[in-house]
Amino acid sequence: MSEFAPAPSGTGCGDCDEGGGWWFHLRRCVDCGRVGCCDSSPAQHARRHSEQTGHRVATSFEPGEHWFWDYVDETSAPSVPLSPPFSRPDEQPAPGPDGRVPADWRALLH
Template sequence: MSEPAPPPSGTGCDACIDGGGWWFHLRRCIDCGNIGCCDSSIAQHARRHSEQTGHAVATSFEPGEHWFWDYAAETSAPSVPLSPPFSRPEDQSAPGPDGRVPAEWRSLLH
């Protein structure tokens, strides 16, 4: 990939937002910019996106994290140039979104 990966689709997992859910951490698809929730989240939307689209590689969308994961190979992947922003806003809660995270969220993680 010589051009930077597409910009992120938003600042949170759209599938969780649309479905009334919540996420623990966020992942960004390097092929299309889709933001999905991580494998520790209940819905695991980033992995589902990868399986449904064939977009194998995602990167963390968490502040301060700089790693890439290949869902198809189940291993780390080489980094690629990204279009900004590189993470969710630092003032955005994790887990999130605010107001939807249940009090017992820790016991619900995968």
């Protein structure tokens, strides 16, 4: 087993991509690398992933953000070494993905 958390599953929320949805910000599961959308996003896939798998800690997958969150305790969590990349590509917009974000996206946030 690697000393680093698994690489991210992609550059966006895989569940949103499969369903044609969109996200506000992205989170990365430190247990398996699954990238999901944040709690402010309409579908909240990162939290759902945590609830369904028992993987309790995620980290931001946004450029320039370096924090970890424990979904069970609802508090910050200790950092762990990560495999790159550490965030979505800088050129990828947030919210995203480009072309699927509705014009009234701010009204749809949680």
